[in-house]
Amino acid sequence: MAQEKGVMDLYADFIRYRQRGQNGDQAWRGLSDDLQHLSQREVMRLMSLIRVWEATDGCAYKPFPCSPLRPLASSEDDSATPRVIRRITPISARPSLPHTSLVQPFFETPSADPQRVIRPIVKTTSTFSDDMVLYFHVAGYAEPIRIRPYHAPMIIGRYAPESSVMPDINLEPYGAAQCGMSRLHAELCRQGSALVISDMNSVNHTYVNGEALSLKETRVLKDGDDLRFGTLVVRVQFGTEKNA
Numbered sequence: 020m021a022q023e024k025g026v027m028d029l030y031a032d033f034i035r036y037r038q039r040g041q042n043g044d045q046a047w048r049g050l051s052d053d054l055q056h057l058s059q060r061e062v063m064r065l066m067s068l069i070r071v072w073e074a075t076d077g078c079a080y081k082p083f084p085c086s087p088l089r090p091l092a093s094s095e096d097d098s099a100t101p102r103v104i105r106r107i108t109p110i111s112a113r114p115s116l117p118h119t120s121l122v123q124p125f126f127e128t129p130s131a132d133p134q135r136v137i138r139p140i141v142k143t144t145s146t147f148s149d150d151m152v153l154y155f156h157v158a159g160y161a162e163p164i165r166i167r168p169y170h171a172p173m174i175i176g177r178y179a180p181e182s183s184v185m186p187d188i189n190l191e192p193y194g195a196a197q198c199g200m201s202r203l204h205a206e207l208c209r210q211g212s213a214l215v216i217s218d219m220n221s222v223n224h225t226y227v228n229g230e231a232l233s234l235k236e237t238r239v240l241k242d243g244d245d246l247r248f249g250t251l252v253v254r255v256q257f258g259t260e261k262n263a
Contacts, residue, residue, distance in 0.1 A: 023056045030068045042082035043073065043220050044201045047182070054183045062184060070172065070206070073220050078234040082222070145241045147214045147257060155246075156254040157193045163256065164188075168209050174219070175205040175248065190251060199223040199249030205232075214240040223249035 024032070029050050036046035054062060147153070147168070154163040166173075166188060176186035177195035182202055190200060201221040208215055218225040218232040225232045226247035232238055242257040 024053045026057065026061050026065050026068070029053055029057075029065055030072075033065075033069055034072060037077060037080050037082075040080070040082055042201075042222050043069075043077075043203055044222060045082075047184075047202065051181060051183070057183075066174075066184065066203075070219070074217075074235060077220055082220070144257065145214075145239050146212050147209065147240075148212060150259055151257050152260060153214065154256040154258055155188075156256060157190070158252040158254075160193060168207060168214055170209045172206050172208045174203055175207055175216075176200065176202045176219075177204070178202070190248070190253075193251065195248070195251055198251035200251055201249075204248050216240055216246070221248070 032050060032053075033046045036049050037043070041049070057065070153166040153168055155166065156163045173187035175188040175190065177191035177200050178185050178189045179191070179196070179202055184202070186203065188207065199222065201219070201223070203219050204221040205225045206217050206219055208217075215237045216225065216227065216232070217237045218234065220234060226245075227238045227240070228245050229247075240255055242255065244255040246253040246255060
């Protein structure tokens with residue numbers, strides 16, 4: 020019986036996948052069989068190690084375009100691997116999905132309390148104070164997603180049934196897979212009185228107001244910014260809530 024791999028073993032396997040030209044999603048899928056043996060705490064530790072590696076050394080290993088996942092034991096020549104074109108479904112063609120509550124504590128479903136009034140910030144600003152909340156307005160959906168950003172990094176991505184990791188901000192109910200969004204796509208974090216976003220070496224990139232983020236680049240978000248994850252478009256809104 021094969022010995023179960025620990026956090027550091029899987030961390031080393033992830034790095035080897037990335038060094039062989041796999042992107043982050045493919046490398047993570049390569050660990051899926053062993054991830055089920057880890058506790059949630061161990062999975063979070065592994066993700067933390069991977070984030071640090073991607074931010075420091077990962078930028079030196081560009082993923083091959085649409086390179087299929089190969090086992091680590093494979094000795095096949097990379098040049099003999101056929102390329103596969105990944106189709107991205109346009110936003111207008113994706114299915115209409117109902118608004119659902121997502122991950123706690125970061126997400127909260129819209130309150131039915133008529134006494135609670137959402138007050139948007141009128142003037143465009145990059146200041147995000149403790150009494151503010153963040154709203155993601157996903158193109159094609161009426162209800163915004165309400166988020167309370169923490170100073171700890173929050174992962175923006177999509178959950179997949181075969182994955183043991185749930186991103187902090189899960190956009191799967193909004194057609195993220197059809198839009199080419201990665202499971203671990205971007206990272207959102209509070210830094211002082213600012214909200215910053217960075218790309219996690221995603222396949223189809225993260226865009227702020229039409230500009231793609233490069234590796235290691237962090238961008239301060241402003242009220243009214245447009246984000247794009249693959250082809251999934253999100254409008255950013257800063258707001259406060261006060262009881263009438």
